[in-house]
Amino acid sequence: MISRVTILIQLLACTVPAFAQQLLVPPYLQPGNASSLTKEQKVIIWQTDSIPGNFSVECTVYGQSSKPIKAKPSITKLTLLNKTTLLYRATLTGLKTDQTYRYKVLLNGKPVAENIFETRTKKPATRFAVFGDCGAGTPEQAELAFQVYQQKPQFVLVTGDIVYNNGRELEYRNRFFPYYTAPEPAPGKGAPLMNSVPFYMLPGNHDTYSANLGKYPDGLAYFYYTDLPRNAPVTELTVTPTGDAQRINSFKKNTAPRFPGTANYSFDHGNVHITCLDANDYVNPLDPLLVEWLRNDIGTSKADWKIVAYHHPGFNSSKAHYNQQWMRLLSPLLEELGVNLVLTGHVHNYQRSVPLKFAPKKDETGTRYVVSNEGRVDGVFTLDTAFDGVTRTKPDGIIYIVTGAGGASLYDKEFGSNPELWKHDPPENWVPFTVKMITDKHSFTLIETNGKLLTLKQLDAAGNLLDEIKITR
């Protein structure tokens, strides 16, 4: 891994707006529409005030003289909350895997920002960080961002609730980008992480609360700021903007071709296949189109490790959001498809389950699963209590992780040290599936794969190890 040299030159003066552009969001990296490892690309995105600039992007192989890959950015004019800004995105295509590149963002031919990034690897080894529920604008969010940066992940996976409270454009600019695109790494401020590391993200409830564009004209900003693989079908029930028709049309125009398809997607990185799903309450987790896609997407994957990520945890022993269990309906399919690990957020703490299998209860006809009005899903649990992640490392079932302690205020702080509090009733709904819960510290998950070995660590903002398991296949 190269030492991360951050050369973020912010020459764009905010004091002379008549002659220069104010950089509202500095250039950051997104994965782009590249799912399998047969194609690699990255998208550089940045945002300025309303004064257009003659921007371009150049990318060369790091440390070698090579013909630059050039990209002219597209410009999306966003007029939101009566203010106009310009969102630029430049797609770098034809990149090679396992390669380090340097990119430069140029204004009138002169660099205004430059950085280094690595493309995805084809080697059977990965290292990535996972957290959710982060963009709350807290000191803990900054501390975690700094620690994640120290850990040098190849990519970051955000399991939803990217910004609070409503997933709005202004909230991203105030509570998200300043922490992950900070000019310098510092525990109190964050780090220049997104400038060189792609963030894969997925929509949580707070990211879609702003679907009423009449109330929140700058809502659903997930679709402005992300650029993710577009390889999943659009299901009938998906995130749907409401409100003024003109605003909806403008939103759709400004987020095409990403909205709403990138609410679900999958990608490969090294020997890991990760499928990201929208788990919001408007979704039918068993939509036939989605199920068919999952069967193909996960079922045909040759990756050593199959991981699924979504926001709302089905297996949660906290008090918070306990009843929101509808994603349990997908468990039998994920088990059948050989999924090893499910990563979630929504509950602002850390929880790890034993490897488990779950058969949701069916109605009297035996054809339909039962979900209560509250979202509860009863069923039959099979727990692999022999797995300990140390000496017994071959799980029989899926391990479910809640990693929602990424920055927002913590939930049920007293629970971690008191397993008596984890219990819920009846046994058709809860059994002791949780083996580890950390509720008094903000934390993130660091996953490393090396061939048939996967190591999962939970680290706090100081880098202290809070939990660790090894999984082998």
Ligand SMILES: [Fe+2]
């Ligand atoms: Fe949430």
